[in-house]
Amino acid sequence: xxxxxxxxVNGEEWDVDVAPNDTLLEVLxxxxxxxxxxxxxxxGDCGACTVILDGKTVRSCLVxxxxxxxxxxxxxxxxxxEGPNELQQAFIDRNSxxxxxxxxxxxxxxxxxxxxxxxxxxxxxxxxxxxxxCRCTGYTPIVEAVMDVVEKDRx
Amino acid sequence: xxxxxxxxxxxxGTIEEAIGILAEHGDGAQILAxxxxxxxxxxxxxxxxxxxxDIKGIDGLGDIRLAGDRLFIGPLVTFTDVIExxxxxxxxxLFHEMAVKVASKGIRxxxxxxxxxxxxxxxxxxxxxxxxxxAQVLLLGPEGERTVPIDEWFVGPKKTDLRQCELVVGLEIxxxxxxxxxxxxxxxRYRGEDLAQASVAVLVSPDYEYRVAFGAxxxxxxxxxxxxxxxxNEEPSDEMLETARKAIPRETSPITDIRATAEYxxxxxxxxLERGIRAAVARLNGGGPEYGTRHI
Ligand code: FES
Ligand code: FES
Numbered sequence: 001x002x003x004x005x006x007x008x009v010n011g012e013e014w015d016v017d018v019a020p021n022d023t024l025l026e027v028l029x030x031x032x033x034x035x036x037x038x039x040x041x042x043x044g045d046c047g048a049c050t051v052i053l054d055g056k057t058v059r060s061c062l063v064x065x066x067x068x069x070x071x072x073x074x075x076x077x078x079x080x081x082e083g084p085n086e087l088q089q090a091f092i093d094r095n096s097x098x099x100x101x102x103x104x105x106x107x108x109x110x111x112x113x114x115x116x117x118x119x120x121x122x123x124x125x126x127x128x129x130x131x132x133x134c135r136c137t138g139y140t141p142i143v144e145a146v147m148d149v150v151e152k153d154r155x
Numbered sequence: 156x157x158x159x160x161x162x163x164x165x166x167x168g169t170i171e172e173a174i175g176i177l178a179e180h181g182d183g184a185q186i187l188a189x190x191x192x193x194x195x196x197x198x199x200x201x202x203x204x205x206x207x208x209d210i211k212g213i214d215g216l217g218d219i220r221l222a223g224d225r226l227f228i229g230p231l232v233t234f235t236d237v238i239e240x241x242x243x244x245x246x247x248x249l250f251h252e253m254a255v256k257v258a259s260k261g262i263r264x265x266x267x268x269x270x271x272x273x274x275x276x277x278x279x280x281x282x283x284x285x286x287x288x289x290a291q292v293l294l295l296g297p298e299g300e301r302t303v304p305i306d307e308w309f310v311g312p313k314k315t316d317l318r319q320c321e322l323v324v325g326l327e328i329x330x331x332x333x334x335x336x337x338x339x340x341x342x343x344r345y346r347g348e349d350l351a352q353a354s355v356a357v358l359v360s361p362d363y364e365y366r367v368a369f370g371a372x373x374x375x376x377x378x379x380x381x382x383x384x385x386x387x388n389e390e391p392s393d394e395m396l397e398t399a400r401k402a403i404p405r406e407t408s409p410i411t412d413i414r415a416t417a418e419y420x421x422x423x424x425x426x427x428l429e430r431g432i433r434a435a436v437a438r439l440n441g442g443g444p445e446y447g448t449r450h451i
Contacts, residue, residue: 001163003164019161020162020163020164020207021157021158021159021160021161021162021197022157022158023157023158023194042156042198043195043198043199044191044195044258044262047259047261050261056264056265057260057261058261058264058265059191059261059262059265061194062190062191062265063190063265064164064187064190064194066164066209067187067190067209067211109260109261112260113260127260128260130259130260130346131258131259131261131262132259132261
């Protein structure tokens, strides 16, 4: 049976009919057309499908779309409506990513951290992105970029 | 890969309604809270329910509160909720220490403590800690309420004492544990996502009564009662720790699997137990590392 759900995606209201076995990841990518959440492991291990659901990062491959009825979803498309934000610019400046597959998830994981903790330690940054696997960079340039933002905001 | 299995979805607004749906569908119903296990299992066809019953629409199931002399934890309480709870951090800090070591933020934001013990994998993080806290599992079914001590809850790998049509409506922990020192030592391959290769929870009372439980080294998380009896009322000393280490093989049955060999697990348990006991006692006496520390 189809369920009619409402999602607020990056500030826009969407009404979609979903089947109970459609995941939020599929609905965002295939129906809403938001392609930044990536299809990685689809079992909660890699973090590539991360989105912010009602203020908190979740793995959208492990959320049924119907569960998200009435919720707000934020993806990197929503962060950068007017061009890259400060954090994204720092990642660009440090050339933090290579293939970029992990990038949307990492950006959102760090955004969630910075929303509640404006001066995290390097360890706290690492903990925040511990669930976002990156196969290219070794994480160093990612952490450095975040610490650039933290230090800039401190001064 | 989409989820191939088709099922219905309902989101009841009350516990009674939920129990009614469970009673109607029996084995065909699957309860859904955070979904981090359930959705992964649906994708694997490891479960093939007729109907998925989302309990997130029921009020009050996300509570963390003191009820008399007991801490109540509702079935919708996530590991993030535990970490953010002042009450837990102050009065049940071992619970906090466990929660910060679960998977990663994106999982902790969604995964529930109750879901963790309902999935009941041998490596579940909540298991050993609830065992040393002597938690009670509160259940409601068509026949009424039932309370199961956590010691009797785990009956096999991924098997619990949950009966058909029952819903876990909460967990209770006695606040007598408030004055105790504790530690949770988790061994994993890497930080972030990994399940425990082995885990040890220790709780020690002011008169040195120890409670010890192990995870991922047997078919279920286990309380080590013989070991506890052998070190009762003793402060940590080389001799006491030797006695404790020697008792480990009687309490555990580690196997070799994808995450570690049996030998490695057995060896590391000795190291972990010693560190766990030392940290718990140091904390009991007002010192020791801050709760949340990785002991290994
Ligand atoms: S695709 Fe969701 S965690 Fe990997
Ligand atoms: S940049 Fe390729 S996975 Fe992170």
